[in-house]
Amino acid sequence: MSSTREEKAARIRHFLATEGDAVAEGTRGFNAGRYESVQNLDEYEELKDRARAIKEDAIERLPELVEQLRESVEANGGHLYVADDADDANRYIRDVAENREAETLVKSKSMTTEELEVNDELQGAGIDVVETDLGEWVLQLADEAPSHIVAPAIHKSREGIAELFEATFNPEESLETAEELTMFAREKLGERIAEADVGMTGANFIAADSGTLMLVTSEGNARKSVVVPDTHVAVAGVEKIVPSVTDFQPFAELIGRSGTGQDITSYISLFTPPTDSPTVDFEMPDTPMADGEVDREFHLVLVDNGRMAMREDEQLKETLYCIRCSACANSCGNFQSVGGHVFGGETYSGGIATGWEAGIEGLDTAAEFNDLCTGCSRCVNACPVKIDIPWINTVVRDRINRGESGKLDFLVEGLTPDAEPGGLDLGKRFFGNFSTIAKLGSATAPVSNWVAGTRPARRLLAKTVGIDPRRELPQFRRQTFRAWFEARGGSKVPAARARREAVVYPDLYTNHVHVERGKAAVNTLEALGVHVVVPDAPSSGRAPLSQGMVSTAERHAHDVYAALAEHIDADRDVVVVEPSDLAMFRREYEKFLAPKSFERLDMHSYEVMEYVYGLLYAGAESTLLTGADTPGYDESDTGVAYHSHCQQRTLGLESYTVAVLEDLGYDVVTSETECCGMAGSFGYKSEYYELSMDVGEPIREQFEAGDVAERTVVASGTSCLEQLDALLSRPTQHPVELVALR
Amino acid sequence: MSAGTLSTFEQSLRRLDVDSTRTTPEAFEETLASVTLDPVVGAPLPFDGSSLPDWIRTRPTPRELREAKTGVTAAELAVADYGSVVIRATPDATEQVSLFPDVHVAVVRAEDVVAGMPEAFERLAEWTAAGDSAVVATGPSATADMGALVKGAHGPKAVHVVVLE
Known part of the structure; x- marks a missing residue:
């Protein structure tokens, strides 16, 4: 095995051993739940068609919808900022927090803020950032990255979390059951939410016509993060806009079923900020909430960070229809085995991550895990917006093969029967030209099989094209x-x-x-x-x-x-x-x-x-x-x-x-x-x-x-x-x- | 709303392990007494002819909110197919009362139960167009992040629906 292949194999072996079991149990449970849940939904196919049509239309009209949304948000008394990239978004968010003299900022789960790495920016400015989603909080304590876009700590076992809490907090009573761990976290985080100055959330969908955000959650932490402090910052990719609140409906029915296999999650919040709810000031514990002056501030930060360019890219554009439900991860055999720390890039994981990472981070990042998509297509029917995820993976693979420089190696080019550039990996070229090999194999069988089966030949195959010596080779037949x-x-x-x-x-x-x-x-x-x-x-x-x-x-x-x-x-x-x-x-x-x-x-x-x-x-x-x-x-x-x-x-x-x-x-x-x-x-x-x-x-x-x-x-x-x-x-x-x- | 819609709603609630009680304006107070645990906080009901009894503390303070075991609010809309109740955010702290205590009691008028999400979102679009916020709440808060499904994460551990006929 070549050293890169060896390193890759070792890395996969490590995650199979350390995180594989927890990820497999979680994702297979979600996947089975999805089958059961969509089976009970008579209009499943119609809803997927509508969801797809809404996204196609919204991405097509995106610049116009951004302007309509701006008017809506401003008419409601909020602010809308379109950030060109992560730095731009982080600078704006930090300014908001500093202007509010924030000491503590509580967050609900948001993959887009993971993409920005906004926590680092805020902590650098001396602001205490607290993740309030229980899974995200576990990862914040453990200093780990999410391994799944919906259940970020899916790779952690209950025992692992108990050990982490013991080590971090040394609680008086030892924590063991999921219930005990949850109640402990609820109490700790409740204190942090009570003292928060700013609440930050993502947004699953945003309606241009009213400025309403739809948040899909189960724990209730997003609701608390929005309602307790007086300042709400919502961060979302610019692709999250849909024309109207009625367009939310198919997504409300599809997203939970497609992701975790629940017919619907506990909470679908429709926030039209600034909300009419009074703030909760625990420092004035005896003043009725309804008596307080409601002086709420709302900022919606729409993140471009490569998305508008993806919109212009005929092949990557479909990625923008993604609603981040995680169906493509849960239905994927490889993902079930290794999770997002192997099958993922800087932020996103699972089948659609190739599109996101290629568009946001670049081909190099996508190249690190793109091979993990085998094109098995099990995600295709699972995707609620009908994205051809294997195709996106194939296209990105093709671009990786060609290299960003686009230079061709004319010598190799002339010797192989394909129409591909010279930069292509030898293993890929071998498997890709299997028809030539098969013809040759049959023509010279059984000798070809004997030769291929000999130890020197297997060593050569392993070394040059990376065929594992533990695999039996196909036996070519002399008579086709x-x-x-x-x-x-x-x-x-x-x-x-x-x-x-x-x-x-x-x-x-x-x-x-x-x-x-x-x-x-x-x-x-x-x-x-x-x-x-x-x-x-x-x-x-x-x-x-x-x-x-x-x-x-x-x-x-x-x-x-x-x-x-x-x-x-x-x-x-x-x-x-x-x-x-x-x-x-x-x-x-x-x-x-x-x-x-x-x-x-x-x-x-x-x-x-x-x-x-x-x-x-x-x-x-x-x-x-x-x-x-x-x-x-x-x-x-x-x-x-x-x-x-x-x-x-x-x-x-x-x-x-x-x-x-x-x-x-x-x-x-x-x-x-x-x-x-x-x-x-x-x-x-x-x-x-x-x-x-x-x-x-x-x-x-x-x-x-x-x-x-x-x-x-x-x-x-x-x-x-x-x-x-x-x-x-x-x-x-x-x-x-x-x-x-x- | 047809009688079928209401019974579908109740079936959905059973599927979610959410208890529900049908009651009348006359028996309303008694019903509330039987499904609440003290201390109780509430948000005023926006329903003509029905209001919360005096023993429910409306206009709660943060301390009362934190100490309450039960929060009683109106749900001005409910969705039969899913067993969802829809709670509108109001200056009376309806959102908080439905969220912080361990038990949330949602009061739904029978005529406000709609069949499915398309009908619900038609209504929600009217609310949001007027600048309102709301939450479609289905069962108690929940998490599976600690290795198994736990009811009661940051929000209520149990929900009880009172249907007012």
């Missing part, structure tokens, strides 16, 4: 899927007598490595009366795309479409075995192909079990397949443990496989894990091997538990099969192999 199909004389079902005609797309892995599942797909379709064609079509571009090689992937998209268009015109359906390739056709190709071309391929392509489901639904006889009822089939062997593929689930296609298997009499248990952790090339890389295995661990636990341990394991994706082979001691196969006639 296409060669097999031609050798058998094409389809056994003549077109004239066929129910349908279909192309079985010879994806890279089916064609060169998992040839058996291609054969099973052909046999299954033919058994159901389909005339099959296996054309010479190029690989989908998934491999280069996953390495951030966008222009190479785009070239593949055009070539694949060219190879398949005429088949579609001939009324042939396109059947895809590898889910990650189908996901290219149905999702990413939208970025590459002309709209009509994308739509045509999207409309006519099917995942293989989805297609089988359709054939059975249309009347094909299921008795023509191998089911649990098939004579001679061992009845004790009808149990199946099925792991769908991450991208297949995102496309909503898991259910077809389950339905077909159940229709054939199998008893199916499905995995509860978002992603197996292999994610294409990710788990092969030595710096990520241990993380990848940790992400897969819950599947191993589930599939080796009591009543599942004896079940036949099936999985849809190539990398899932490789990962399951590494995790389990029993054999694995694609579901189509199970149902194909034997």
